[in-house]
Amino acid sequence: IQLTQSPSSLSASVGDRVTITCRASQGISTSLTWYQQKPGKAPKILIYETSTLQSGVPSRFSGSGSGTDFTLTISSLQPEDFATYYCQQVNSYPSTFGGGTKVEIK
Amino acid sequence: EVQLVESGGGLVQPGRSLRLSCTASEFTFRHYAVSWVRQAPGKGLEWVGFIRPTIYGGTTEYDASVKGRFTISRDDSKSVVYLQMNSLKIEDTAVYYCARIFMATIPQPYYYGMDVWGQGTTVTVS
Numbered sequence: 001i002q003l004t005q006s007p008s009s010l011s012a013s014v015g016d017r018v019t020i021t022c023r024a025s026q027g028i029s030t031s032l033t034w035y036q037q038k039p040g041k042a043p044k045i046l047i048y049e050t051s052t053l054q055s056g057v058p059s060r061f062s063g064s065g066s067g068t069d070f071t072l073t074i075s076s077l078q079p080e081d082f083a084t085y086y087c088q089q090v091n092s093y094p095s096t097f098g099g100g101t102k103v104e105i106k
Numbered sequence: 107e108v109q110l111v112e113s114g115g116g117l118v119q120p121g122r123s124l125r126l127s128c129t130a131s132e133f134t135f136r137h138y139a140v141s142w143v144r145q146a147p148g149k150g151l152e153w154v155g156f157i158r159p160t161i162y163g164g165t166t167e168y169d170a171s172v173k174g175r176f177t178i179s180r181d182d183s184k185s186v187v188y189l190q191m192n193s194l195k196i197e198d199t200a201v202y203y204c205a206r207i208f209m210a211t212i213p214q215p216y217y218y219g220m221d222v223w224g225q226g227t228t229v230t231v232s
Contacts, residue, residue: 033219042223
């Protein structure tokens with residue numbers, strides 16, 4: 001299953017609402033996980049099962065979707081949110097990641 | 107502190123082998139599945155494979171790019187997962203991360219995602 005993220009990069013300002021999309025090449029129900037990665041660091045899980053916020057993750061992050069189309073939304077971008085975001089499908093093996101979306105400071 | 111620590115990375119020639127280790131601490135290791143994920147320089151994340159908990163057979167799944175060359179195994183008595191990499195190729199050059207997978211067990215095993223990650227170990231094939 002291929003995952004296509006868009007955009008591959010975006011520039012935004014602190015306080016902006018940001019939406020990242022992840023499209024699967026076939027239906028994966030709600031078996032989608034989102035990660036955040038900062039340079040030189042390991043990824044950090046944000047959301048699993050499409051919309052369930054991992055413990056400790058700020059509520060400005062949210063996820064939605066089902067089937068083939070999914071979104072990660074940051075309601076009000078904060079300085080610490082500038083990073084690269086990846087989706088991962090866990091519906092079937094091999095598991096796969098999207099290509100990533102780099103969120104940069106405008 | 108719950109953590110995973112990778113070791114065993116380094117410089118290796120094409121065609122040779124290398125074994126990575128992932129040592130867990132401060133959680134009940136045998137209850138968890140563990141994945142390996144890699145990231146080539148300047149590239150995105152790539153799922154390599156994972157091993158199920160021993161209670162679910164300790165079976166493995168692999169990406170097509172490594173199947174037949176890489177083997178994941180675990181030693182619950184030592185809280186360690188291994189990634190044996192044979193017939194290494196230049197394109198295997200990457201930072202390799204191990205990560206704990208959290209899961210549901212009822213009504214059947216379901217693997218949600220990776221909630222604890224190691225710091226990564228670098229493998230250079232050249």
